[in-house]
């Protein structure tokens with residue numbers, strides 16, 4: 001049974017968050033996870049490219065379609081797109097976990113958001129006569145799910161109804177309270193019709209450092225940070241924090257090597 005300070009409804013969950021529009025830092029963290037492309041739109045000037053990361057026109061040393069290169073301005077790596085060779089299927093999707101302090105009770109509560117972002121780089125008008133140039137493309141960004149972890153009391157998660165996912169084309173469904181705490185990895189990583197399979201999955205670990213600061217969660221975080229890598233990370237952190245929230249006394253005693261099997265993380 002969850003403690004009294006664990007939110008019971010979607011609106012109680014949302015009280016712990018500021019809207020994304022008021023948090024440019026969070027938006028920036030999500031953008032950082034996006035793939036980078038260098039768009040070359042003139043065959044005669046193949047070394048002039050627009051970098052999707054710093055959004056500047058730059059001079060590339062080498063310009064080969066789909067080859068990976070580095071931006072001379074911002075230093076990011078990305079692939080070169082010669083637009084005349086076609087890039088109709090170029091779609092970037094990311095799901096990024098960002099942690100933060102609760103906007104309501106920062107002393108014993110931390111929160112997380114899974115933010116979905118989608119950029120369809122090739123968009124034609126309805127008559128298929130023109131298309132939007134890359135630098136005018138608007139990126140879709142929305143919070144997919146919200147998590148609140150109350151130390152000693154439990155955790156709660158909201159997600160779109162029917163466990164559906166966001167998309168730039170259809171937006172996202174209304175939020176509902178999830179019966180169990182889980183990551184959204186599998187929902188997004190599986191392809192379905194009309195959706196590309198590829199998605200970048202990320203967790204901003206620096207945001208966890210900030211979120212747990214001055215809360216009791218920091219003791220366990222100090223123990224386990226850096227223990228999880230790559231694909232398992234997102235799932236592992238969500239499970240760890242929800243277990244710490246629920247059973248703090250057990251976690252105080254445990255060391256990380258005892259804790260890992262408990263959350264089902266084996267690699």
Ligand SMILES: [Zn+2]
Nearest residue numbers: 051054071074
């Ligand atoms: Zn750049």
